Every structure is written in structure tokens, then in C-alpha cells.
Amino acid sequence: MPDWLANMEPHWAWLSLGVLLAAAEIVAPGFFLIWVGAAAVVTGVIAWVVPLSVPLQLGIFAALSFVALYGGRRWLKANPITTTDPHLNQRGGRLVGEVLTVTKAIEDGRGRAKVGDGEWPVRGPDVAEGTKVRVVSADGGVLVVEPA
Template structure:
């Protein structure tokens, strides 16, 4: 019954199959079904334009699937490296190298530093209030600071 329906639809079965694969991508994201769906849609478009046999369509689909999967993965990898915030889950790493002024003294190697809307715990040498400090690194949830020149 399914085979008869596919045969009756002809080239449109590739288009419908491509749309089903694209719908699966929405339900199960991971950019795998996307590339197979694109390959099926292209195969359907070629099959609608030219009178090709099912063997050629299957071969074309396999080749287009492989090409679109490889090119798509490479494209997604390049886009992922260009976007995003590498310090998203380590907010303190955003402050490394920046300089701030101490509002309260840094004594016994510990203190607090107000940055934007957050008060950070800091470690470093004993310094009086008003000293300009540079964030050198992060140690867990603490910023490690040193006097800025």
C-alpha cells in the first residue's frame, strides 16, 4: 500500500519525504534530518524537472545527502565558532585584564570588588581603598587581582 502510494505520487514523493524530514528536524533537533530533507527536496525538484528513473533518484539522493551533510556540518561549525559567548558560563573570565578601582581595602589577601551590578570576592595583596587593580585570573568564584601600574 505504501509502495503503491509512493509510485502513484512519482517525483512528488521526494518533495513530501523532504518536508517530512524537515518536520522531524523540528521535533528532534540536531541538524541531521535537515540535510537529508534538503537532499530529498533537491532530488524531488530534479525529478519533477527531468524524467528520471527511481534508481537515478535514489543515487542522486544518496550523493546529495552526503554532500549536504558534509557541507552543512562544516557551515554549522564555522557559524558556531563565530557566534556565541565563550565566557557565558564563566562570567569572571570576562573581566580578566580589565582594571577597576577598589572601593574598600583589600586586607589579609581577601576583599570585595563591585563590578557593574555584582559584588565579587577578590584575592590579592593587601591594598588600600582607591587603589587601581587589574584582574589577573579567576580562582573558582573569586577574582585574583594585582595592583595596576
């Protein structure tokens, strides 16, 4: 073990761990590491103010982690994060209501339609190429259409 690590005050280790966990939450978001990081920071502050043995610090960290995770989970359940854009990252959902041009005739319920500068697979009643259709829903990567 390096000398600098062996001589480090425990509170600095806890504070460093808390900052690293908060940074990890930014890199790999999941709204989990931030609570454990907060518990590490609080443990570091407690260890700074009151000299405690390392096993007691580990016990405090474990208890604070549990309380922070449980409290954060309850708070998120009571205050869900809502979005102003319910179709964020759902390109097919964003196309509902749009009028498209069929580029490959819909036969046996399947065809293709022009969307922007590309084509998407579509499903709906049989229509000829060049027909205008309206998107009524999206089923995965397939747009469900009806004649416009």
C-alpha cells in the same frame, strides 16, 4: 496510515522534510541539520523532475546527505566563522582591565570585589577591603586581580 499521507507524492514528502530540517536548524542550531535538509530538498526536486522509485530516492538522499555534510565541513574548515567580539558570552573575559573595589578583603589569595551591582569572587595578592584592584584575567567564575 492516513489517506492523505498514503496518497502524497514522494517529492512533496522530501520537500517537506527539507523545510522541517531547515526549521529545526533554527530551533536547535548546530550547523548540521541544514545540510541534511538541503539534501532532502535536492532529492525532492530530482524526484519531481524524474520519477524514481522510493528505494532509489533513499539512496540519492543518503549520497547527497554525505556529500553535503562532507562539503560543508570542508568549507567551514577553510572558511572558519570568526566573531568581531572574542569575549562574547564570556563575562569574566570582558572584565579584563577593569578596576574594581574589593568588598571582602583578599586573604590567603581569596576575596570578593564589586562588579556593577553585584560581587564576584576574586583571587590575587592579599589586600584590604576598599582597595582598588585591576582584573588581569578570568579563571572560570573567579577574577584574577592585582592592585591597581
